Amino acid sequence: MSSSHSAPTTASPSAPHRPDWVPDAVFYQIFPDRWARAGGPDPDLQPWGAPPDRDRFQGGDLIGITEHLDHLADLGVTALYLTPVFAAGTNHRYDTEDYFRIDPMLGDDANFDKLVGQAHERDIRIVLDAVFHHCGYGHPAFQDVLRRGPESPYANWFFVDSYPVSADPEPTYRTCSGCWYLPKLNVDHPALRAHLFDAVRHWTTRGIDGWRLDVPYMMENPGFWAEFRQVVREINPDAYIVAEVWEPAGEWTTGRTSDAAMNYQLRDALLDFLVDRRTGAGTLAARTAEIDREVGADAAGHMLNLLDSHDTARLRTVCGGEPELTRLSLATLFALRGAPMVYYGDEVGMAGLNDPECRGAMQWDRARWDTTTLDQVTALIRLRRGSVALRRGDQLVTAVTDDVVRIDRHHPDQQVAVLVNRANHPAHVAIDPAGVDLATGAAVPAGSVAVPARGAVFVDTTRR
Incomplete structure (x- = not known):
């Protein structure tokens, strides 16, 4: 485990x-x-x-x-x-x-x-x-650099390698991930x-x-x-x-x-x-x-x-x-x-x-x-x-079996155990103390909890 x-x-x-x-x-x-x-x-x-x-x-x-x-x-x-x-x-x-x-x-x-x-x-x-x-090729500042080259007041807003600025066949300016229409901003x-x-x-x-x-x-x-x-x-x-x-x-x-x-x-x-x-x-x-x-x-x-x-x-x-x-x-x-x-x-x-x-x-x-x-x-x-433990609780993750994981969420006002079963058949997981199924409101007695195939069960295990 x-x-x-x-x-x-x-x-x-x-x-x-x-x-x-x-x-x-x-x-x-x-x-x-x-x-x-x-x-x-x-x-x-x-x-x-x-x-x-x-x-x-x-x-x-x-x-x-x-x-x-x-x-x-x-x-x-x-x-x-x-x-x-x-x-x-x-x-x-x-x-x-x-x-x-x-x-x-x-x-x-x-x-x-x-x-x-x-x-x-x-x-x-x-x-x-x-x-x-980065911005877009059509941004007015970049368009001004295209027109006026190094004389543009925006020339240093970009990383221009050589003039005249061109995107064809390869950009003469730095870009985002090589996309010619995304000039990188300085x-x-x-x-x-x-x-x-x-x-x-x-x-x-x-x-x-x-x-x-x-x-x-x-x-x-x-x-x-x-x-x-x-x-x-x-x-x-x-x-x-x-x-x-x-x-x-x-x-x-x-x-x-x-x-x-x-x-x-x-x-x-x-x-x-x-x-x-x-x-x-x-x-x-x-x-x-x-x-x-x-x-x-x-x-x-x-x-x-x-x-x-x-x-x-x-x-x-x-x-x-x-x-x-x-x-x-x-x-x-x-x-x-x-x-x-x-x-x-x-x-x-x-x-x-x-x-x-x-x-x-x-x-x-x-x-x-x-x-x-x-x-x-x-x-x-x-x-x-509706669950303070799920929103704000600490987290303890444990392996029950290779296919079943248990996620415990601990908060001073509530404790919740979530049992996740990825297998194609139900799993039975020991749980203590007894609790309440958060989804249905049904009581969950201490002992073995049935977790459906490809399913999850949320159990409020707060001691009352």
């Missing part, structure tokens, strides 16, 4: 301030072009629900998001992460052309303010994408830095609740993000700052640059155990312990835990189209420490390979919904929101 026990999440007096609302949050990610379109048919757009194309738009907009906020409220979602909404040239909008302007295809400032206001009325917070490592330049931080102030002042940092690890000078954090916190001390990190995230959980990180390492560990079966329960326990050590106790409850995103294949597809395995994966995610995030459409059974298929239009035809999964996601969110 292998086990891990991470330290309590109580912050030390010298620990950095992190927003207290995050451990209680349930996040939902939206890719705005593909969530909901309020406007009518448009010949310049793909038909809604057409096979997604990297280069074409389906016309999702901010009004569409606002009109469907009740779907999120009914789910129980409390925080919404939007991929970029600023003016850009692509449907993903990571190629910003104006940091101060909502993309016209999405709407305008009034639409944005209405979205924020109506989300807040439903106790749903809004987190935006901070894309400051954030050490004072005027550019001021421009970006003015944009941060502009949107933070409009009432958003946090920022997700896009590829922050590609920035050579982490001092930029430390200053970014200061700018944000001067306006909203409780804004959440979360870094996109695919590797061990300790550098991004110290509180100097960000509060925590997207927990792609946990995603890998869960899928290796539950879906691909490359590892056993003992390895999962060890990997969760290693993540906790890397992240640190103060940040563990603020990690953004996910199983898929706009940058991965969808969970249903990763699970081979198997709804039971999809639901088991989600249940395990909701059992673990950190704020869980649902990628749009996963709750109704949407599938899709990696980009562009994972960015398909949200399915609004209820006749095509996987209502069993929808009901389970709704129940998981309700269960987590």
Whole structure:
């Protein structure tokens, strides 16, 4: 048997301030072009629900998001992460052309303010994408450099290797990941830095609740993000700052640059155990312990835990189209420490390979919904929101057998044991003391608990 026990999440007096609302949050990610379109048919757009194309738009907009906020409220979602909404040239909008302007295809400032206001009325917070490592080819500053070369006042906003500036056949300037349309920004330049931080102030002042940092690890000078954090916190001390990190995230959980990180390492560990079966329960326990050590106790409850995103294949597809395995994966995610995030459409059974298929239009035809999964996601969110141990408890992960893992969440006011069985047959797990099934309210006597095949049981084991 292998086990891990991470330290309590109580912050030390010298620990950095992190927003207290995050451990209680349930996040939902939206890719705005593909969530909901309020406007009518448009010949310049793909038909809604057409096979997604990297280069074409389906016309999702901010009004569409606002009109469907009740779907999120009914789910129980409390925080919404939007991929970029600023003016850009692509449907993903990571190629910003104006940091101060909502993309016209999405709407305008009034639409944005209405979205924020109506989300807040439903106790749903809004987190935006901070894309400051690079901008878009169409950004006016870069276009000026293209026209005027070294005489442009913006020449030093970028990393130009030679003039004249050209993208053909190879860029004569540095880019993000070799993409010619994503010129890299020289954030050490004072005027550019001021421009970006003015944009941060502009949107933070409009009432958003946090920022997700896009590829922050590609920035050579982490001092930029430390200053970014200061700018944000001067306006909203409780804004959440979360870094996109695919590797061990300790550098991004110290509180100097960000509060925590997207927990792609946990995603890998869960899928290796539950879906691909490359590892056993003992390895999962060890990997969760290693993540906790890397992240640190103060940040563990603020990690953004996910199983898929706009940058991965969808969970249903990763699970081979198997709804039971999809639901088991989600249940395990909701059992673990950190704020869980649902990628749009996963709750109704949407599938899709990696980009562009994972960015398909949200399915609004209820006749095509996987209502069993929808009901389970709704129940998981309700269960987590109603359990202080699941939201804020310490975490002890142990291997019961190679196929069964036990996740104990300990809080002074509640203790919960979650038993996860990946096997194709039921498992019987010893449990003591007696408890209550959190999902059904049924008594669970001390002794052996039956865990369904590909199932999970949440037991409140608080001594009364």
